[in-house]
Amino acid sequence: MHRGRSNGTRDYNPKQMAIREKVFNTIISCFKRHGAETIDTPVFELKETLTGKYGEDSKLIYDLKDQGGELLSLRYDLTVPFARYLAMNKITNIKRYHIAKVYRRDNPAMTRGRYREFYQCDFDIAGQYDAMIPDAECLKIVHEILSELQLGEFCIKVNDRRILDGMFAVCGVPDEKFRTICSTVDKLDKMSWEDVKKEMVNEKGLSEEAADQIGEYVSMRGGMDLAERLLQDQKMCQNKQACAGLSDIKLLFSYLQLFQVTDKVVFDLSLARGLDYYTGVIYEAVLTQAGLPPLANDSQNGASSEESAGVGSVAGGGRYDGLVGMFDPKGRKVPCVGVSIGIERIFSIMEQKASAEKVRTTEVQVMVASAQKNLLEERLRLVTELWSAGIKAEVMYKKNPKLLSQLQHCEEGGVPLVAILGEQELKDGVVKLRVVSTREEVDISRADLIAEIKRRTSEA
Template identity: 65%
Template structure:
């Protein structure tokens, strides 16, 4: 009876038996991924470099919750609102996952009555994107945002955002890129000049936004068949959105008889002129392109808009291969680009939408889309055949024979207490060969080898893993000697 009681107890305590384990497929939610140590090392490297650029421009970090009151997000994203993740109503507030970091920033500024800040925010955002349409885009992904809030003279902050994007792309060294620039006021003025009814500006703007993925013929069809534009109006838009260039294009459009009579178009063009001048002072002439097909999907932009795209590598036969067999690369190949890695713009009215008295705080900012950058770097790394170290262990403490685990614990403890990164086997009596193989596999530079003969004389062997050279070191000098070797090999 005692036996059966213990068996029952064992069954109770020992977890469910195999038969009771889960029947569902073991996976992460659709559109999400885990980051393994190798990927985390790459990712952390990218994020560190981005933070360095943000700090170089005086950015301060903030953080906000991963979800917001649903009301905060409502009415901010136009057609994209359907992509917002909602939380279940479990009693209490109705919440949604953040869709970007811009609306939470605006809520933060309004709530705390902050009228000027240069802030950066690196965090994950959530979009229930239709997988049939996205290919290689995630539903959970990092954004790295830098925004400048405050009432300033035109285009100075806007130009600094362009500079920041170029510094990020330069420091990441992932190939040639172009930063496309346009202006929402110019787009609106252009729509007006082409004869688009005012109430269709936003929806036609969304259609133009698709030009980075779809050919003009498809976008034209959407404008006419879905959005009710007449053929002639669509064709007039078609004439403009194929244009891109630099200050010369601005001059040309300032002289355009249809545009120059529309105040919005005129103001947008004057803004572009100033922005291009400042970009030129920042040495960015070869990096920027004024592009009338750039529209950006989101409702809240009111001025300058940006988008940075990687150009296909002309020296390789195919564009940089993205993970998960992304088809974006193929689609974009005809334009010679592998897709957008940063975007942003000016949104002068968003903070005011949260202020009880509608007090506006002008803002401009950029968002670096790092997932695609990770993908490019992962592919580069995989192609290089190099193995990335995923931990920083400096020394491995090994036993030469049995019965040394207490000595090992004492010695590794001294190393930790002196700030040295050290590990050892969690076996009491591991084989020396296994321990040394572990060092070689994990590229640990040094190994301390303990043996009774040496310990009785107060010394240990210090082994350089790559050369297999060993030296005898007094225990008392061990940490100092390790540091010396590490700094000389670094």
């Protein structure tokens, strides 16, 4: 009998779960602070719901076996189910987060943190609103989350699909080559400009002149000033699309100033996230500090493995105003903007950080122990009292456990206190409370015990 686990999947052990819970709490608190609701959708969708949404990556979709009935596939991301949900329920306004696992039949590279089952953590704002206000809030949220998680220095790159398209147009890229040239530009975070240019010219048949013009633009980065400069740019200003994008970038930066996050945001013309469904602003957050763990969980921060993601990419997203309409019988559009937090990447970083540390996997405040034999009943009585008072407490499931093994259990599990019962203590109506870290012991009357435990573990 095979006793293993499926390739490219993993179990989370209690330590990993404790880290995962901490990360979730930070992120969910942020989403809630911004007034988000949450929804959940099934792990499988009708196959046709996913068809035609992921381009070449569709081959990575897990299908269920046809056992009679509908053809089903495991969800590939959370964005398509979200769009299906909005259309199906005719919802035109929602600010929601969704944290759940998605599935890709990718080549697992588990040492690099790439799995076939992994979490996505999405925040999206759907609704017809005034330009760039929800977009700015998405960036604000990324800024808050990355700051609070203390992952080190980061930078949020911003661009706009319309600026990219406009740029390609004014540089003389033929319309039908926009997508393919865009995906080459997307490699600029991993390849030198020379190599990117070679690919454009040699593989994709772009003229050298056009490539050079693109090269000039994609080297540009800045802030609102760059948007203003490009609005004056002789070529760019002739392209309507580009102008609309540049004006929005300007407006976006004005809101980002009010949100006090411009320190980390860069308008970067080389940012070209691969997803077809983006229609406006796009962004990506990158950790910039040296000494990052050697992960390349590239495909798992957004909705597509085609999607670019820098070495240190930990969040990405953008505006997608057309997707919901694809699910509506009348094609009614619901404008959306959202961000996907690269939570698997973040787990890995936090796990590496914690690898040397002891991480508590329970929250037990006190173990009820005894030094002598035949005190099981007394232990069970006391632990019942503590549970009633809301105290997290444990007792060993042995009639006569050794005191040493009870203390060891506390040391291993990080349990801070031990309430020790003995014949003498029972006679005196007290409990010996032992502080595991200092080995200090103090007799506490039964009447004061609960308050004393709460006091001593209140920071936990």
